[in-house]
Amino acid sequence: MASGRENFEVQVLKEGRWVTESARDKEEDARALAKKFLSDKSCAGARVMRNWLNRDGSMNETVLFEQTQSPKGESVVRINPIESAPAICERPRDYFGLESRMAMNRIFRTYLEQVFLTPTELLHNAKELSRIREKDSLVPSAVDLVATLQTKGTEIPTKQRRDDIFAALDQIYAQARRADGLKLPQIGERFSDLFEDLAGKGEDGPEYLAMVVLSRDLIGRRNWVGKLDQLCRLALGEPNRQAGLLLDTVIADVLGANIIQEILGWQPALGSAIVAMLDLADGKFDCSKSEAQDTTEKLNKLFGQGRLPGSRHVMIERAMRQLKSSNPLSRNDPGKEMEEYQKVLVRLLSPGGLLAGAEAAEALTVRGTRFVEQGGATGRRAAITNTVHALPDKATGVMYLAELSKTGFADEHLADIVKQLDLVFSARVIGELTRRTNSPKERLQTATNAFNAALSSALPDEVKKKVTAHIDGVLERFLVDENVIEKLDHPTDHIRDRAVRLVKFAGAGVLPEGKALARARERIIKLLRMPNFDARFVEGISDPEKQQKALRDFHQLLVKAGFG
Structure with a gap:
């Protein structure tokens, strides 16, 4: 130097x-x-x-x-194939939605990597829209693919859908052209300040024009980390919720680009990388491993604060795509493939079930087919069975099978899914349904989550009814065997304490609608019908104002618990 x-x-x-x-x-x-x-x-x-x-x-x-610059002699840029398309966009504005932009990000991935653009920048800049429309046959090929996927199995003619998409793109381009002719301010410290600055300017509204300004700023940043850092900086300093959600949409776009390796840093295996993506989505990532540590720390903080719902969806969806892929979870040591799978499985488990619901159930099962020798339907059936047995308890097994019923596996394997649900009927007490090492509250919550998962599944109604009735019976037996209601309503305690404890328990969400919850509610109603309940409730409180406050607070508890 x-x-x-x-x-x-x-x-x-x-x-x-x-x-x-x-x-x-x-x-x-x-x-x-x-x-x-x-x-x-x-x-x-x-x-x-x-x-x-x-x-x-x-x-x-x-x-x-x-x-x-555009390298000479390079091959023609083509679209990247996708297997499914988002729901049909009815209006031009729908093309700006998260699922639509995720599809654009994947279809145009090769092109977007060459020019360092996100779908948001593309949609809000007339020059960039013009460039991509003139680039080989990119746009016509993409429109044809999406139109074909969206009309498959419907009565909508593919040509009509294709024409509708092109018409919407023309309107989006015209809107961008209008904004292109406006002299707009630059971004300051706060993104939301633009809303006031742009009010009354142009015919497309301050929110759209603010995104145009943001896109102009990002287009000047010719690398993914630079774009992400600017977006995270703005999001961290943004007090306006709507502005924060708009920034989230663009962060989600960037996270769909080839930036994940820089964010995560070196990972020993794909399984570890998937776990790291899920950690980041929950704001629990070890940023010291990142190749872009400062930016990743900002991003991790935003995830941890729950301010990036769209970006979280993109991160989890990307992790699930990797789990479903044919890439080995442990490329350098094939003997550790199952170990890496189990790490991912454990990471996907949460008290409420599977972290990504049906998407996770499908991904785990697809990956599970690679651990069995059989192929076809036999292999898929074996993968379902093996996944159930790999789960920590029967309640989690119910949650997995309930989510799997919502996926394509149910088209051919619904009978196999229903058969595996027989596992729940062998659980007569809550210790056989959930892990014994959990606290009583955790066991109640896990069993209730299994009940709710079955209720909201795509299983046949008679199966839902049978499974939920059995779980409800297990919960009721737990209340009886453990004297849960009696402990909450101990007769030597003050009636105020007894009533508050019972109502909080009934409203805590640890019991589903059924016999178990009805037992708790019956005891509450019995208390409320006691002679002079209000007077007895405020005994020991001398101040009349405090008496009234205690009664008001208790009434609010009753309303929250469904006794309104």
Whole structure:
């Protein structure tokens, strides 16, 4: 280094990522080398980064020069195939929705990686929309694929659907053209400030124009980490909920790009990477492993605060796609394939069931088919059985099978799913239905979650009724055997304490609608019908105002518990 504390990296763009090719002590030498790389028409881009070593050992990086170009001699850019399409968009605005943009992200993945654009930037910028429409046969091929998938099994003619999509795209392009002719402000410290600045400007509303401004800002950032960092910075400082949700939609777009490896850092196996994605979606990721630590810390914090619902959906969906894929969970050590599978399985379990519901049930079962020798229907049947046996208790097995009934597996294997549900009928007491190591409250909650999962499943009605009735009976027996109601309503305690405990228990959601909950409610009604209940309830409270407050608070508890 000329000063001992700085140098200049020369990076080139390869397969959508910046790769360091060389370093120079002088800026002019680095710029000259970058331009030399660009003179090769097969080079997609080059840039110069200034690295400055701080006294505390940290490094500051600054982009001094950056230029991208379309490499000559490159192959025709084609769409990436997808197996299913989102629901039909009825209005042009529907194409801006999360599921539609997720589909765009996957179909146009190759193109978007070349130009470093998200679907949001594409939809809000007339120049970029014009470019993609002129790029080979990308848009017609994508429209044809989506129209075919959306009309399959329906009476809608594919040509009609194709024409409808093209008409909507024309309207989206016209809207972007209108915005292109407006002089709009730049983003300040808060994204929501734009709403007021843009009020009354143009005919498309401040929210749309704010997204145009955001897209213009992001288009100038020619790498995924740079875009993500700007979005996370804005989201962390955004007090306006609606503005925060808009930022979430674009963060979700970025997370659909080839950025996950940089965010997660080195992972020993695909199984570990899937677990890391799920950890990040819950805001529990160890950011020290990331290659973009500062940005990932911001992202992890936002996930942990529950401020990125759309992005969380994208992260979990991406993890489930990897779990369903044919890629080994442990490429370097095939002997650890089952161990990695079990790690993912455990991570997907939560007190409420499977983290991603039907999507997780399907992904686990698809992956499970790779552990059996048989193929076809026999292999799928074996995978369902093996997955049930791999779960920690019978209640979780019910939740898994209930979710699996909502997937394509039920088309051919509904009878097998119903047969596996027989496991619940062998559980006569709650210790046989749920893990004995759990607390009483956790056991009640797990059993109730199994009840609710069966009730909301796609199982035949008679099967639902049989399974839920059995679980309800197990719950009622637990209340009786453990004297749960009697302990809550101990006769030596003050009637106020007894009543509050019973009502809180009935309203805690640890019991489903059924015989068990009815038993608790009967005891509450019995208490409420006692002579002079109100007077006895406030005994020991001398202040009349505090007496009234105690009665009001208790009434609110009753309403929340369904006694309104």
